[in-house]
Amino acid sequence: MERTVQLKNFLDDTGIIDLQMRLVAGSAGLDKEIRVAEINRPGLTLAGFYDFFAYDRIQIFGLGECAYLGQLEPEEKTNVLREFFSYDVLCCIFTTDKEPDQLFIEYADHKGVPVFVTKKNTTNFTSSLIYLLNEALAPSLSIHGTFVDVYGVGVLLIGSSGVGKSECALELIERGHRFIADDVVIIKRVDESILMGSGSPLLKHHMEIRGLGIINVRDIFGIRSVKDRKRVELVVNLEEWDANKLYDRLGLEEKVYRILDIDVSNIVVPVRPGRNIPIIVETAALNQRLKKLGIYTAQELDKNIKESLKKGDTGE
């Protein structure tokens, strides 16, 4: 499940956050893989303390590091940089628009260590960078299903081919909910408890409806009907009605569906002709919001009934 990302791919695809970086040296090393979503400030290292040197992380040179390098005598600086670049350093980024000097660039070019300069200040830059690294290195999975934002709840519809996931989504879109992905839902674990779902970039906003073929939801229903990504909060299994199966009639127990080691609330909805699935999904989404507020309807009703029964109250 360990993911890595190539430096150049990571930098090409930073999405909405512009890191304002430009490459100044070491283009030969752009194929290197980022393995950890962490950064390192190499101040101590430059000063000669090489224990725990996390050379496989992105090295951030802020004002402190630059000032330290700047006050070194030429001979001393050569020694420091020779030692520093003797490690397989992943990449260096100079913040606050500080340019590395010629010697630094020569070493970086020689060793194939990409060096970037960003206009951003160190704190802003590192927080954006860590966010983007976490996102790029998050474990991910592609799930066969349909993903819709229903009343602000990310609902993942799953079930075998032909059970009616896409048709259900279409009806939900028509009712004003927002479509995220059909058939191929890419799910990323961006945090220990958060799963984000989105569509494949290639298939974005497209959906296949049997009998119609491929449609573009955004073109047909407009921009308000689509969304690029959303947290996955509820998994709805649509399955053919099976007369021999016992379906949940109370909702007392909370079922979960495990995706990338995170438990997501789950319901199983049996489908049969004439059953209005979209309204069930809408209600499930609203119920999910209530549960988030700590309101568990079935449990509360059960509690009330138990209390009444204890008092001998028959409700008349």
Add this chain to the structure above:
Amino acid sequence: MTEREVVVKSDAGVHARPAMMIVRAAMKYPCEVKLIKDNVEADCKSIMSVLGLAIISGTRLIVRADGEGESEVVDTIAAMIENNFKSNEESA
């Protein structure tokens, strides 16, 4: 479970029509049929899923099926890919 590795030779890769041919072939069988490219799985019964793999010429794919008719469906789809989708599928 049956699986076979194939290489896509068709210059245009797997665009809409070839994807539809794969889906039609898979739909004839009750078993689960998958196409696997670089550890990413696609459901052969879903056209969007197949298209989503973005299969270009030269891609190495695994056709995998599990269940009733698995060896037949793997043979059919693998042959289709190897023959550059030039079979008599129009009649299907």
